[in-house]
Amino acid sequence: MQILKYLLIKEFKQIFRNKSILPVIFVSPMMQLLILPLAADYEIKNINLAIIAEQSSTESRRLVEKIQSSGYFKVVSNQHSIDVAQKLMEDDKADLILILPYDFETELTQQKAVSVSVLVNAINGVKAGVGNIYLNRILMDYSTTLRELNLATTPSLQSNIEVRDSYWYNPFLVYSHFMVPGILVLLVTMIGAYLTALNIVKEKELGTIEQINVSPIKKYQFILGKLIPFWLIGQFVFTVGLFVVAEGVYGVIPLGNVGLLYFFLSIYLLAVLGLGLLISTYTQTQQQAMSLAFFFLMIFILLGGLFTAIESMPTWARTIAQFNPISYFIEVMRMVVMKGSTFKDLMPHFGIMTLFAIVINSWAMWNYRKQN
Amino acid sequence: MKQFLSFVKKEFYHVFRDKKTLLLLFGLPIVQIVLFGFALTNEIKNAEIAIFDLAHDPMSHQITERIKANSTFLVRQYLTHPGDIEQIFKSSNTKLVVVFPSELQTNWARGTQTQIQVIADASDPNTAQTLSSYINLIVMQYQSELTRRTNIPYQIVPEVRMIYNPELKGATNFVPGVMSLVLLLICMMMTSVSIVKEKESGTMEVLLVSPFNPFLVIISKTVPYLLISILNLIVILLLSVYLLGVDINGNVFLLMAESTLFIITALSMGLLISSVTESQQTAMLISLLGMLVPAILLTGFMFPIENMPIALQWISNIIPSKWYYIIVKSVMIKGLGFASIWKETLILMGMTLFLLALSLKKFKTHLE
Amino acid sequence: MRNEIVIKTQNLSKHFGSFAAVDQISFEVYKGEIFGFLGANGAGKTTAMRMLCGLSLPTSGQASIAGFDIYRQTESIKKHIGYMSQKFSLYEDLTVIENIRFFGGIYGLAPEVIKSKTESLVERLGMSQVKMQLVKSLPLGWKQKLAFSVAILHQPQIVFLDEPTGGVDPITRRQFWDLIYQAADEGITVFVTTHYMDEAEYCHRVSMMVDGQIKALDTPAQLKKIYNEDSMDEVFYRLARGAKRQAD
Numbered sequence: 012m013q014i015l016k017y018l019l020i021k022e023f024k025q026i027f028r029n030k031s032i033l034p035v036i037f038v039s040p041m042m043q044l045l046i047l048p049l050a051a052d053y054e055i056k057n058i059n060l061a062i063i064a065e066q067s068s069t070e071s072r073r074l075v076e077k078i079q080s081s082g083y084f085k086v087v088s089n090q091h092s093i094d095v096a097q098k099l100m101e102d103d104k105a106d107l108i109l110i111l112p113y114d115f116e117t118e119l120t121q122q123k124a125v126s127v128s129v130l131v132n133a134i135n136g137v138k139a140g141v142g143n144i145y146l147n148r149i150l151m152d153y154s155t156t157l158r159e160l161n162l163a164t165t166p167s168l169q170s171n172i173e174v175r176d177s178y179w180y181n182p183f184l185v186y187s188h189f190m191v192p193g194i195l196v197l198l199v200t201m202i203g204a205y206l207t208a209l210n211i212v213k214e215k216e217l218g219t220i221e222q223i224n225v226s227p228i229k230k231y232q233f234i235l236g237k238l239i240p241f242w243l244i245g246q247f248v249f250t251v252g253l254f255v256v257a258e259g260v261y262g263v264i265p266l267g268n269v270g271l272l273y274f275f276l277s278i279y280l281l282a283v284l285g286l287g288l289l290i291s292t293y294t295q296t297q298q299q300a301m302s303l304a305f306f307f308l309m310i311f312i313l314l315g316g317l318f319t320a321i322e323s324m325p326t327w328a329r330t331i332a333q334f335n336p337i338s339y340f341i342e343v344m345r346m347v348v349m350k351g352s353t354f355k356d357l358m359p360h361f362g363i364m365t366l367f368a369i370v371i372n373s374w375a376m377w378n379y380r381k382q383n
Numbered sequence: 384m385k386q387f388l389s390f391v392k393k394e395f396y397h398v399f400r401d402k403k404t405l406l407l408l409f410g411l412p413i414v415q416i417v418l419f420g421f422a423l424t425n426e427i428k429n430a431e432i433a434i435f436d437l438a439h440d441p442m443s444h445q446i447t448e449r450i451k452a453n454s455t456f457l458v459r460q461y462l463t464h465p466g467d468i469e470q471i472f473k474s475s476n477t478k479l480v481v482v483f484p485s486e487l488q489t490n491w492a493r494g495t496q497t498q499i500q501v502i503a504d505a506s507d508p509n510t511a512q513t514l515s516s517y518i519n520l521i522v523m524q525y526q527s528e529l530t531r532r533t534n535i536p537y538q539i540v541p542e543v544r545m546i547y548n549p550e551l552k553g554a555t556n557f558v559p560g561v562m563s564l565v566l567l568l569i570c571m572m573m574t575s576v577s578i579v580k581e582k583e584s585g586t587m588e589v590l591l592v593s594p595f596n597p598f599l600v601i602i603s604k605t606v607p608y609l610l611i612s613i614l615n616l617i618v619i620l621l622l623s624v625y626l627l628g629v630d631i632n633g634n635v636f637l638l639m640a641e642s643t644l645f646i647i648t649a650l651s652m653g654l655l656i657s658s659v660t661e662s663q664q665t666a667m668l669i670s671l672l673g674m675l676v677p678a679i680l681l682t683g684f685m686f687p688i689e690n691m692p693i694a695l696q697w698i699s700n701i702i703p704s705k706w707y708y709i710i711v712k713s714v715m716i717k718g719l720g721f722a723s724i725w726k727e728t729l730i731l732m733g734m735t736l737f738l739l740a741l742s743l744k745k746f747k748t749h750l751e
Numbered sequence: 752m753r754n755e756i757v758i759k760t761q762n763l764s765k766h767f768g769s770f771a772a773v774d775q776i777s778f779e780v781y782k783g784e785i786f787g788f789l790g791a792n793g794a795g796k797t798t799a800m801r802m803l804c805g806l807s808l809p810t811s812g813q814a815s816i817a818g819f820d821i822y823r824q825t826e827s828i829k830k831h832i833g834y835m836s837q838k839f840s841l842y843e844d845l846t847v848i849e850n851i852r853f854f855g856g857i858y859g860l861a862p863e864v865i866k867s868k869t870e871s872l873v874e875r876l877g878m879s880q881v882k883m884q885l886v887k888s889l890p891l892g893w894k895q896k897l898a899f900s901v902a903i904l905h906q907p908q909i910v911f912l913d914e915p916t917g918g919v920d921p922i923t924r925r926q927f928w929d930l931i932y933q934a935a936d937e938g939i940t941v942f943v944t945t946h947y948m949d950e951a952e953y954c955h956r957v958s959m960m961v962d963g964q965i966k967a968l969d970t971p972a973q974l975k976k977i978y979n980e981d982s983m984d985e986v987f988y989r990l991a992r993g994a995k996r997q998a999d
Binding site: 031032035039043046047049050051052057101126127128129130131133138140141143144145146147148150151172173174175176177178179180181182184185186188189209213293294296297298299301302303305306309310313314318319320322323324325327328342345346349350351352353355356 | 401403404406407410411414415418421422423424426427428429430431457472476487491496497499500501502503504505506507508509510511512513515516517518519520526527541542543544576577580662663664665671676680681686687689690691692695713717723
């Protein structure tokens with residue numbers, strides 16, 4: 012116990028004296044949490060539409076008006092020329108092109124079906140898909156209105172089933188509320204894993220670890236001496252991120268129990284720090300530790316479900332994601348913060364994370380040997 | 384020249400002896416291509432949904448069947464109590480609940496207005512919006528098919544054509560992004576760290592006192608990373624063509640030439656970092672937080688630039704990766720020629736010359 | 752004094768694959784003795800020393816340190832030895848006082864003891880002026896004297912010194928040896944490896960290691976007599992010339 016106290020004092024002194032690490036721990040996460048949600052905005056807005064009406068007519072103008080007033084599209088060009096529209100698409104300035112044929116009005120007023128062309132710039136798949144659906148809806152709505160106006164006598168042809176959307180938990184569809192909790196998880200993870208790995212490997216590089224190894228310090232004491240400071244730092248970063256940035260700046264107020272979040276965070280940090288420890292036991296230099304940590308964290312982050320949904324992934328990737336601690340914490344954060352899920356709802360998450368913490372740390376302990 | 388070669392050879396030994404770093408150098412590009420190509424997609428598939436059917440009539444069943452037939456959705460549960468809705472959202476990954484009102488079919492036949500309710504978990508607003516529009520579309524199509532027999536007038540039939548990426552592959556968007564990321568990582572981070580390492584251990588001094596132009600010593604350190612990058616570039620292109628099926632639509636030589644230009648840009652950034660830092664840790668942190676993170680964020684391959692606040696959009700212009708990304712997208716995906724990208728090429732060249740001049744100047748003052 | 756054995760090895764060996772880094776060495780070291788452990792680079796000194804400190808397990812053979820078995824009681828051994836390595840091993844980003852306090856603490860000294868020892872130690876080393884400075888800022892010689900003092904702070908039975916005086920000037924080396932004599936007078940056994948043959952002369956007894964084996968072991972005077980040479984330097988040359996291993 013006394014030994015641990017001395018180890019902790021030493022670690023904290025070293026951390027707070029290191030001028031290149033301090034900003035990384037305390038300033039950069041907050042900067043990232045402030046800027047990332049602004050940059051990582053997948054919200055589908057400003058779908059750029061170029062319209063080509065081969066012949067301007069009352070109906071075509073009405074349709075264009077309807078599209079413009081829908082709020083989904085920004086009409087970037089409305090001309091006769093296809094060249095202009097195509098150039099816009101080449102330059103990524105138009106996501107969709109709608110071509111109304113020459114005889115659009117004539118055909119419509121003759122009560123026939125008329126074909127229009129929709130060209131979709133599919134490089135950005137989401138925007139393309141959603142834009143296409145919106146445009147379809149508008150076209151359908153438009154034709155329904157026409158029918159209702161002109162054929163009021165045939166009620167059986169009306170579309171009288173309406174789909175009504177209601178959005179729970181985030182009625183104003185604020186995208187940052189979705190991203191901020193997830194990004195906070197990433198930051199806590201990166202700091203925890205990186206710092207632990209680099210810190211231990213640095214003692215190896217400098218040779219001070221030898222001095223520790225000949226002393227009566229036990230393995231577990233040395234490891235605890237390393238883990239506890241970074242565990243506390245992780246808690247600190249999380250707290251500042253949650254209350255100052257998420258709540259203060261982005262107005263994300265946790266719906267569920269904050270204590271539950273801290274409970275999960277405490278277990279999660281053990282797993283993440285264990286990962287850093289594990290990396291340090293397999294490496295000799297800081298460059299190696301950085302390379303390994305970067306390699307694995309990159310995979311974990313990409314498969315963590317922050318940027319793309321895990322359930323959309325193929326089976327093999329979903330299997331990997333099941334062994335990814337990050338994905339569990341992101342899910343827990345979102346469930347507790349946005350939906351107010353309770354401990355009972357999250358039992359499986361707690362169970363799995365505890366298992367992770369135990370397995371990773373035992374592996375690291377086993378691999379970290381004082382003796383060769 | 385012979386001396387230069389021996390320096391380069393020494394650098395290669397360094398790089399190839401460290402297996403763990405090699406994993407990053409060659410493993411990362413491959414893993415990224417595979418992940419981006421196969422695992423990461425913005426397309427929504429297998430979204431878990433639940434059905435709360437108060438109607439239980441042929442119509443509600445038919446619509447349910449159609450939803451089930453769609454690969455976007457995975458019907459996980461049929462609810463029986465209104466209270467279940469809240470519970471299922473809180474305890475599972477259910478994204479959406481479709482509520483069919485009672486007497487759906489009767490009301491429809493009677494011509495009474497009736498509502499199918501779609502309750503979405505909007506904690507992920509995008510998915511919620513997309514999924515409910517899909518349900519909307521399914522219901523609309525179902526209705527119009529029901530009435531089609533009677534030959535409806537006033538129909539607008541959209542004929543949709545996906546251009547550039549007909550199969551809506553995410554890879555098309557990601558391959559150019561991965562290319563810019565990997566080249567930057569290898570050239571900038573690895574170069575700067577390996578040069579600073581020599582500074583730290585004092586071997587740099589030994590090299591610099593050798594009867595040999597100090598600039599060539601520094602340049603020789605960048606050569607292995609230059610070659611590894613080109614190798615990586617070829618690997619990425621082969622993988623993307625043969626594994627992902629993303630073809631190179633434009634001129635391959637143009638693509639390689641532009642990539643080499645970008646590699647030199649990234650190397651100059653690495654040189655600049657190493658000329659102003661003294662410790663490995665600082666070099667790592669500057670490259671990682673100061674350069675790599677902004678490059679991931681602001682090139683436009685992960686996140687659409689036009690959605691960002693103006694200030695970030697403006698900053699994105701000084702990031703070389705952004706211009707390289709535009710070039711690769713134009714040449715590789717859109718198949719455009721040099722005429723369409725001369726502006727971007729010029730910007731990239733300007734940046735490279737500036738960075739190179741600056742870092743050499745810094746080194747010079749350091750050496751003198 | 753000569754009777755109490757504190758280090759005893761018997762056919763101690765360490766193999767890395769088929770390579771015998773340490774090949775069946777047997778020797779005894781007595782309490783309060785300054786024992787020089789000599790050998791060329793690559794002869795196996797460091798490997799042997801690491802085994803004695805409990806840093807690495809032997810492949811075969813027996814050894815006991817301060818009465819504890821090298822296989823089963825490494826934790827007890829660690830409590831009774833001090834160690835100072837070739838690579839400087841204090842924390843450079845801690846101050847003089849903080850280093851003393853830290854190492855005192857992890858060897859389980861009571862806070863009052865640490866306090867009084869710190870004061871007398873700083874006093875004795877003449878470091879009162881710099882006690883609040885980071886170790887990084889001290890000259891190499893001071894760092895090494897400090898490292899030695901810290902290594903014997905907890906009054907170990909044996910202190911292992913792995914090339915402790917590498918790279919320091921002759922005056923500092925002389926002062927360093929004064930500290931070693933002082934420690935030996937207090938009953939601490941000193942086990943030291945060195946390259947400097949003049950330092951070998953300061954030892955009570957020296958052993959010469961060649962190709963993983965101990966080729967000679969006696970007092971410096973006796974060794975010079977046996978090999979009929981004027982200095983330890985010559986003795987060393989004669990023995991080491993026969994080495995088959997390349998220096999690393």
